[in-house]
Amino acid sequence: MPSLPTCSALLIQVRLQTQTAYRGIVDCVVKTYRHESLLGFFKGMSFPIVSIAVVNSVLFGVYSNTLLALTATSHQERRAQPPSYTQVFIAGCTGGFLQACCLAPFDLVKVRLQNQTEPRAQLGSPPPRYRGPVHCVASIFREEGPRGLFRGAWALMLRDTPTLGLYFVTYEWLCRQSTPDGQNPSSATVLVAGGFAGTTSWMTATPLDVIKSRMQMAGLKQREYRGVLDCMVSSARQEGLGVFFRGLTINSARAFPVNAVTFLSYEYLLHSWA
Numbered sequence: 001m002p003s004l005p006t007c008s009a010l011l012i013q014v015r016l017q018t019q020t021a022y023r024g025i026v027d028c029v030v031k032t033y034r035h036e037s038l039l040g041f042f043k044g045m046s047f048p049i050v051s052i053a054v055v056n057s058v059l060f061g062v063y064s065n066t067l068l069a070l071t072a073t074s075h076q077e078r079r080a081q082p083p084s085y086t087q088v089f090i091a092g093c094t095g096g097f098l099q100a101c102c103l104a105p106f107d108l109v110k111v112r113l114q115n116q117t118e119p120r121a122q123l124g125s126p127p128p129r130y131r132g133p134v135h136c137v138a139s140i141f142r143e144e145g146p147r148g149l150f151r152g153a154w155a156l157m158l159r160d161t162p163t164l165g166l167y168f169v170t171y172e173w174l175c176r177q178s179t180p181d182g183q184n185p186s187s188a189t190v191l192v193a194g195g196f197a198g199t200t201s202w203m204t205a206t207p208l209d210v211i212k213s214r215m216q217m218a219g220l221k222q223r224e225y226r227g228v229l230d231c232m233v234s235s236a237r238q239e240g241l242g243v244f245f246r247g248l249t250i251n252s253a254r255a256f257p258v259n260a261v262t263f264l265s266y267e268y269l270l271h272s273w274a
């Protein structure tokens, strides 16, 4: 997960969405590398390494337990009596909503650190605003209050609730399309269906992802927004409708391999524990 391609994709996505200094993906990569060296691409990634495990357990745990409650069929019986897509969607939305609550403060810290463009500490150069994740949490707490740690949380919940519903529906649908009735999907099917589920979900999530990142940066140097709607309207007025698609390419490309592996691990764990 914390590989160079993954970290760079996440960093570039956030910078393209919240800063106007870059002309596109390549320009952002070049400027980051020149100014901050290879290490610059890993900025803000130490917290996500911890939070990914927590957040994914909440998402998949809540999803499968909600499905269990809705259908009253255990995981083993599920291939013979598959849940309806509405049930899958509701369970996905529930998982998405609760994972967003856990993700909010971690994601805020990640975005703030990723947006620091200062090169690594050099003698005589002014230090960056945040020295690291813990210092970042403490500074936000001090400067913006405890609620400051949940800046952008509403936008995050709006982004994740429906799009994670769609995530599980896409996955289930693709698996059922390519698997004979009553059988378990093959590993190849799981990888492809998981990949497409990630890409579809990220494509639909991108407009609100831009708004979420901008709201997380507000309170620092950028202007304050009155809410999600205000941020949408003023971003679109100033930069045109294209603003809602910033980071789309990079989000969807990164999502394929990441979610292919995520679903393969999920299916593997379900079968080895059930």
Ligand SMILES: C[N+](C)(C)CCCC[C@H](N)C(=O)O
Binding pocket: 159, 160, 163, 164, 167, 198, 201, 202, 203, 205, 255, 258, 259
């Ligand atoms: C809902 N939204 C599209 C935002 C995320 C869905 C996929 C989550 C996964 N951990 C990933 O990072 O790709």
